[in-house]
Amino acid sequence: MDHACLSKGLARFLAEGINLGTTYLLDPEESHHLKNVLRLKEGEKIILLDLAGKEYLGKIVKLDKKGVLVKAQRLLRQEKPLKPELIFLLPLLKKDWLAFLVEKAVELGVSQVIPVITERTVVKPGANFTAKLEKRARQSLKQCRRLWPLKIQKPFSLSQAAKNIVADLKIFAYENEKERTLVDVLDVNSKVEKVVFTSGPEGGFSPKEAKILKECGFESIGLGSFILRAETAALYLMSVAHFTFFASKILKKRSY
Amino acid sequence: MDHACLSKGLARFLAEGINLGTTYLLDPEESHHLKNVLRLKEGEKIILLDLAGKEYLGKIVKLDKKGVLVKAQRLLRQEKPLKPELIFLLPLLKKDWLAFLVEKAVELGVSQVIPVITERTVVKPGANFTAKLEKRARQSLKQCRRLWPLKIQKPFSLSQAAKNIVADLKIFAYENEKERTLVDVLDVNSKVEKVVFTSGPEGGFSPKEAKILKECGFESIGLGSFILRAETAALYLMSVAHFTFFASKILKKRSY
Numbered sequence: 001m002d003h004a005c006l007s008k009g010l011a012r013f014l015a016e017g018i019n020l021g022t023t024y025l026l027d028p029e030e031s032h033h034l035k036n037v038l039r040l041k042e043g044e045k046i047i048l049l050d051l052a053g054k055e056y057l058g059k060i061v062k063l064d065k066k067g068v069l070v071k072a073q074r075l076l077r078q079e080k081p082l083k084p085e086l087i088f089l090l091p092l093l094k095k096d097w098l099a100f101l102v103e104k105a106v107e108l109g110v111s112q113v114i115p116v117i118t119e120r121t122v123v124k125p126g127a128n129f130t131a132k133l134e135k136r137a138r139q140s141l142k143q144c145r146r147l148w149p150l151k152i153q154k155p156f157s158l159s160q161a162a163k164n165i166v167a168d169l170k171i172f173a174y175e176n177e178k179e180r181t182l183v184d185v186l187d188v189n190s191k192v193e194k195v196v197f198t199s200g201p202e203g204g205f206s207p208k209e210a211k212i213l214k215e216c217g218f219e220s221i222g223l224g225s226f227i228l229r230a231e232t233a234a235l236y237l238m239s240v241a242h243f244t245f246f247a248s249k250i251l252k253k254r255s256y
Numbered sequence: 257m258d259h260a261c262l263s264k265g266l267a268r269f270l271a272e273g274i275n276l277g278t279t280y281l282l283d284p285e286e287s288h289h290l291k292n293v294l295r296l297k298e299g300e301k302i303i304l305l306d307l308a309g310k311e312y313l314g315k316i317v318k319l320d321k322k323g324v325l326v327k328a329q330r331l332l333r334q335e336k337p338l339k340p341e342l343i344f345l346l347p348l349l350k351k352d353w354l355a356f357l358v359e360k361a362v363e364l365g366v367s368q369v370i371p372v373i374t375e376r377t378v379v380k381p382g383a384n385f386t387a388k389l390e391k392r393a394r395q396s397l398k399q400c401r402r403l404w405p406l407k408i409q410k411p412f413s414l415s416q417a418a419k420n421i422v423a424d425l426k427i428f429a430y431e432n433e434k435e436r437t438l439v440d441v442l443d444v445n446s447k448v449e450k451v452v453f454t455s456g457p458e459g460g461f462s463p464k465e466a467k468i469l470k471e472c473g474f475e476s477i478g479l480g481s482f483i484l485r486a487e488t489a490a491l492y493l494m495s496v497a498h499f500t501f502f503a504s505k506i507l508k509k510r511s512y
Contacts, residue, residue: 079481107488109480144482181503224365224502225335226400232363239495240503246480247437 011038012142015058015070016051023061023071024048029135031067034060048072053079053147079147084168085111085194086241089161090234091201092116092123097231099136101238106140106150108238109246114165115155120203125155158198158209162216168192170218173199173233174210177220182237185219186244197241199233266313267294268303268398271326279317279327280304285391287323290316304328309335309403335403340424341367341450342497345417346490347457348372348379353487355392357494362396362406364494365502370421371411376459381411414454414465418472424448426474429455429489430466433476438493441475442500453497455489 013034018024026034034040040060048058048070056072063069088110090101098115105113115125115133130152137150156164169192171185198218205213210220223233269290274280282290290296296316304314304326312328319325344366346357354371361369371381371389382388386408393406412420425448427441454474461469466476479489 103485104488104491107482107484108492109482144484146482182499183503224498226363226365226402228363228400229359232360235360235491236364236495236498239492240499242480242492243438243496243499247439 010045010047010057011040012047012049012145013070014051014138014142015048015072018048018050018056018058018070018072020056020072020075023069025066026068026070028067034068035063046070047076049142049147051147051149053081055147077147081148082109082111082246084192084245086238086245087112087114087165087167087194087196088234088238089114089116089156089158089165089196089198091118091158091199091230092121092125092155093201093230094123099133101231101234102133102137102150102152103140104235104238106137106146107144108242109146110150110238110241111148112151112153114153114161116158116161116198117155118158118201119206119209121201130154158205159212162198162213162218165196165216167194167196169195170213170216171195171197171237172205172210172213172218172220173197173223173228173237174213174220175200175204175222175227176207176210177222180219180221181224182221182240185221186240195241195245197237199237200230202230266301266303267296268305268401269326270307270394270398271304271314271328272307274304274306274312274314274326274328276312276328276331279325281322282324282326284323290324291319302326303332305398305403307403307405309337311403333403337404338365338367338502340448340501342494342501343368343370343421343423343450343452344490344494345370345372345414345421345452345454347374347414347455347486348377348381348411349457349486350379355389357487357490358389358393358406358408359396360491360494362393362402363400364498365402366406366494366497367404368407368409370409370417372414372417372454373411374414374457375462375465377457386410414461415468418454418469418474421452421472423450423452425451426469426472427451427453427493428461428466428469428474428476429453429479429484429493430469430476431456431460431478431483432463432466433478436475436477437480438477438496441477442496451497451501453493455493456486458486 013030015024044060048056055077057074058072061069061071133152269286271280300316304312311333313330314328317325317327389408
């Protein structure tokens with residue numbers, strides 16, 4: 001029986017740091033999902049992710065009030081972290097758009113998201129801001145079958161984040177950039193290890209912010225002839241980055 | 257004074273077929289927006305779109321119970337339809353995702369959307385299905401400053417749409433395609449006039465549908481190592497199509 005068959009239809013649970021052959025106590029969120037939402041029973045087979053590139057076939061050892069004990073029985077799949085590392089400085093956005101972008105960042109192979117507060121950012125980080133984004137990222141990870149988690153930082157000011165970040169290539173979408181596009185700055189063949197992207201909030205980056213970004217080594221690019229909404233711009237950058245850096249490389253590594 | 261200054265901050269209204277120098281009665285939706293939402297007055301300047309590639313500086317001639325009379329006074333901007341023509345067969349999706357994709361299709365330069373019903377499509381087209389999508393597309397057009405409207409067809413069955421469509425290049429995203437990616441089928445230098453894309457609903461295309469699509473000349477491509485949600489897959493295709501066919505060409509045509 002191949003791995004696809006073994007894992008087909010089985011529910012997936014996060015078990016950070018789990019090792020083959022050992023028992024492991026699921027965290028309260030995962031335990032709740034297993035016991036109360038999916039109502040699985042002792043002895044049933046499940047999939048366990050160690051959040052460090054490994055996916056195991058496992059089983060439920062014990063269900064009790066303390067939580068759910070599971071065991072990893074067989075390695076199903078192993079992945080290296082995606083290269084290059086894609087980092088997105090994402091502006092806080094109205095409605096639930098930042099959480100939506102975090103979900104998409106997981107699906108599209110982004111390594112790290114740094115929420116940024118810009119001059120024209122209207123919304124403020126609410127209670128449990130980072131925890132909520134992390135929850136959305138975990139759900140997305142299980143759904144899309146990614147094995148390495150998206151790192152989510154605490155919110156920074158844009159200028160602070162821009163000054164601190166170290167990368168081989170830094171790109172920002174700017175509506176006043178009329179000459180260069182992504183085509184001019186992305187090169188699939190260049191040996192970059194880390195690429196940073198950012199795009200503005202509703203209303204875009206201010207001229208002062210564009211100046212700071214340029215001083216920090218970010219290259220400005222335009223996104224075409226139409227005005228993209230803030231969430232569209234970020235999604236567009238993620239999609240094109242995925243296409244440029246991953247589409248030709250990683251397809252054949254998918255094991256099911 | 258340049259065009260950017262002239263039009264800055266002015267509200268935009270759709271006036272299909274309007275000509276320079278003539279008066280024009282706005283339709284009820286646009287009249288309502290002008291009178292009751294924005295509360296503009298006679299004599300005020302506005303932007304008028306003819307929905308055939310022209311944008312005019314105009315003014316409000318008369319406000320009365322019959323509606324709003326406007327006049328196009330000066331051509332501000334003119335655009336040719338985007339080439340190649342990008343056509344998306346988009347599956348009906350849960351929640352409001354199809355309307356969301358229509359909004360993004362406008363922003364990303366798609367020419368035509370054909371809603372399709374597939375084997376695994378769960379939702380049914382509701383009352384005013386096409387009218388609702390058209391309304392969303394019109395709002396998006398005004399916001400993103402596009403001058404040619406997105407055409408939205410009535411819903412078709414996937415197999416019917418696949419059989420009827422004529423294009424130089426036809427592509428469908430398929431989770432069982434493990435070899436070819438977009439990189440293998442998209443060529444920015446090829447002289448294509450019309451490109452069709454499609455991606456599946458929640459649950460993906462069935463093997464039977466994949467067979468039909470292939471028989472109709474669609475090439476299957478995989479989208480990478482992770483499972484993309486239905487709305488992510490469609491957005492990804494739109495973004496990469498925009499990047500491939502437009503990003504290097506159209507930026508410099510933007511006049512403001």
